[in-house]
Amino acid sequence: MAVANPSAAARAAHAYPMxxxxxxxxxxxxxxxxxxxxFTHLPAREAEIAAFIDRLPEGASMDAKSLAxxxxxxxxxxxxxxxxxxSEAGHLRRVKEHRKDxxxxxxxxTRTYFSRTARPDDWWTAALGGNVPRAVRPAPSRAYRALALLGRTDSRMTLSHADCRALEPLAAQWLERGASEAHLIRELTVGLPAQVHHAAALARRRLTxxxxxxxxxxPTRAESPLxxxxxxVCGAPGRPEALPGGLCxxxxDCGGPGRREELTAAAAERVRAHAARVRAAMRA
Structure with missing residues (x-):
């Protein structure tokens, strides 16, 4: 059973950092x-943290400090x-990607890919290589996602699901021509009139x-990012097949989950004990 941090209860939660x-x-x-x-197959602590991560927005910070x-x-x-x-259970992998800004x-x-469904190592190797068949990808496209985020940037441009689906092909053309999602959102929300009576119509006009x-x-660069x-645990890079369970x-080999933290704490305790003996000898 996980042991709660007794001093952590007093910490007030704040807006989750991106x-x-x-x-x-x-x-x-x-x-x-x-x-x-x-996540019922996981221990209680891991199940709680996995459920929390699952509901975080795209781009949320995934380091231990932010989670804690x-x-x-x-x-x-x-x-x-x-x-x-x-990571060992197949729910996440941490990767470095070579991207163009x-x-x-x-x-x-550095990105942390999270899967609600636990996946074996060979699935992660294929997925991170871009080899998951498109027919089984229910996640929204980049174009749809950008359109859906318009309302968060400016509430006057809030679109419905039907609006996003209808405008998705036009937005996809922008991305195919090198525009980023951030650039697309900016062009659809900058310089808006005081009142927007039909957000979808305005978005269509600007997209066109x-x-x-x-x-x-x-021609010299591959479509998929490197x-x-x-x-x-330690951030050492490597090919997917060299990191089973997402671990080097x-x-x-450090003795199972949590063992590295235990070894680090034990080493620190030995240093403190040695320092205490030195101070005692100096006083004597």
């Missing part, structure tokens, strides 16, 4: 519908151990009139 743009949580493809039994700040019953060490166990500059970003020019493809899986060899 990672820098391009970083943070990403929902893995091929997700089943959410049910009450999604929102889960008063658990400290950072408990959250680190829980993340490790969720809005300025056209490529850089590495402001459509960026078509750009030639980049990805390296990171060890969930050193972290798998």
């Amino acid at each position: 990672a820098r743009p391009g970083y943070g949580k990403r929902t893995a493809p091929d997700q089943a519908a959410r049910t009450a039994a999604d 700040a929102q889960l008063p019953a658990y400290g950072q060490a408990a959250c680190r151990t829980a993340l490790r166990r969720l 809005d300025d056209g500059v490529y850089h590495w970003v 009139d402001k459509l960026p020019p078509a750009l030639p493809p980049e 990805r390296l899986v990171e060890c969930t 060899r050193d972290c798998r």
Whole structure:
């Protein structure tokens, strides 16, 4: 049974922090519908933290410090151990991706992919390589997601599900021509009139009139981003098949979940004891 942090109950939860743009949580493809039994196979602590992560928005911070700040019953060490166990159980993988930002500059970003459904290592290897069949991907497209987020940026541009589906092909053209989701949202919400009587009609007009020019493809770069899986515990990079359970060899061999934290605490205790003996000898 998980032991709650006795001093954590006094911590007040605050708005959950978002990672820098391009970083943070990403929902893995091929997700089943959410049910009450999604995490019943996990220990109580891991099940609670997994359910919390499952409801976080895309791009939310996924480090142990951020999680502990929102889960008063658990400290950072408990959250680190829980993340490790969720990785071993097949619910998450931490990866580095080589991405291009809005300025056209490529850089590495760190993301944590979370799957409500526990997946084996070979599924993660295929999914992170972009090999999940499109027919079984129920997650919304980037175009739909950008349209659905308009209302959060400016409530005057709130669209219905039907509006988003109808405008999705137009928004997809923007993304195919190199626009980012952030750029698309900005162009549809900047300079709005005081009152918007028909958000869908205005969005359609702007999507049509402001459509960026078509750009030639980049023949030297692969469509899928370059990805390296990171060890969930220590962050060591490697190919997916070299990190079964999302863990590197050193972290798998350290004696099971939570053992590394125990070894670190024991080492710290030995240092404190040695320092106490030195101080006693100096006083004598």
